[in-house]
Amino acid sequence: MKVSIFDVAKKSGLSVVTVSRVINQAGTVREKNRQKVLQVMKELDYRPNAAARSLARGKTGIIGLAITTLNDSFLDAVVKEINDRLAEKGYFLALSISTEVFSSFDKSMFQEDRVDGVIMLSPIHEDQYVMELKKKKIPFVMLDNQNVHPSVSSVIVDNYKGGYEATKHLIELGHKEIAHISGPEPFLSSSERKRGFESAMQDAGLNPSWIVRGDFSITSGYEVTNRWIQAGKLPSAVFAADDLTAFGVMDACKNAGYQVPRDISIIGFDDQIFSAEFRPRLTTVRQPAAKMGKHGVDLLLKWIDGTVKRGATVQLEPELIIRESTSRKQN
Structure with missing residues (x-):
């Protein structure tokens, strides 16, 4: 019954x-x-x-989520938390996965009678989304956004602090020749992690010039490191802008006969699901995926309910996770 x-x-x-x-x-x-x-x-x-x-509520009961990829365990963890939180509140999640601005699904989602609100996770070309959502008067929140919008509710991680702490960890282990493989240019997270690297190096009286641009991929980490190896110039430590890049660095080093961390220390960022599974286990900077999803949902639902002003920003703290891929510099 x-x-x-x-x-x-x-x-x-x-x-x-x-x-x-x-x-x-x-x-x-x-x-x-x-x-x-x-x-x-x-x-x-x-x-x-x-x-x-x-x-009864005069609402659809649906929240739209715009994301560019799910090929990332960190983003996947954020989405899961968002879905679970919304389900607790009686909402359904409508997911749009597209690298293109305003795909057909996005266009249909950006209608007042289709969704009660929108969450944008690591959006690209976010300015166009912001303009459209404001024009439609649809409540929205940005997570891991690439630009600072004082009038927009958002949840971000202190990437500068994460980059600083990662680099400081390598310096405290006695490393001086430290390289940084950064992320792609459009991402605020890339520039903030690089800025943290530069500050930590400068504070220690070290030259922060060994910086090479990557693209948050295993391939970029592998190719950059392979070029160093072929040129006979390998740093004693590498701060990779994300874990995927770090995996590529580890792979190139292993293939060339270098041992991690005896010959080179490597640290990543994100704490992807495989970071604790690879050998050696990857030292990394953990982003609080669950907190990001929770705060994002809370901000959006408070806006929908009219209990919070627009423009609220929550900044979360990253956490240094020390595992096996970093060790004291060998003399």
Whole structure:
């Protein structure tokens, strides 16, 4: 027999009105009662009718997420957290994966009657998205955005601090010839991590000029390192702008007979899912994927509910994760 709202009310010991308010996310329910209703709904596997709920709220119950790729375990972790958080709040997630600005799905998503709000994760050409969303008056939040928009709600990681701490770790191990393989130019994360590298080197009285541009890929890390090896000039340590680049550095070194970390120390950024699986395990800077997804959803839903002003920015702290790919400089 299908579970009804009356069954939820009976088991929770609360009124049907209270249960309805919880389902429709009304702000007039005590937190204790709200949690009780949600727990009973979970126990009874009760799923309210989405169409009826949306009609009652005057909303679609759908949040759009625009992303350029899922070929990245960090981004995948953020998306999973966003989906889980939205599900807890009774929302469905509509996902758009495209490297093109305003793909056909994006165009249909950027309509007031299609979604209640939009989350943009690591957007490219974000200025055009911002203009369109503002014009349509659709609530939106940017995660890991590439530009600073004072009037836009966003969640970012302190990439400068991450780059600084990664480089400082190598310096404290006695390394002086430290190279940095940066990320591509459009990304704010790339420039901030590079800026952190430069600051840490300068603070230690070292020359931060050994910088080569990469593109956040295994191939770029491999090719850059292979050129160093062929030229007979290999640094004692490398700070790679992301873990994929670091994997490429490790691969090139291993193929040429160098041992990591005996001959060269390597540190990445992101803490991808394979970072703790490769041998040696990769030292890296962890981005708080779960916190990014959580804060993104919270900011967006507060905007939708009218409980927060636009332009709120949350900056999260990265964490240095020391594993096996870095060690003290050998004399």
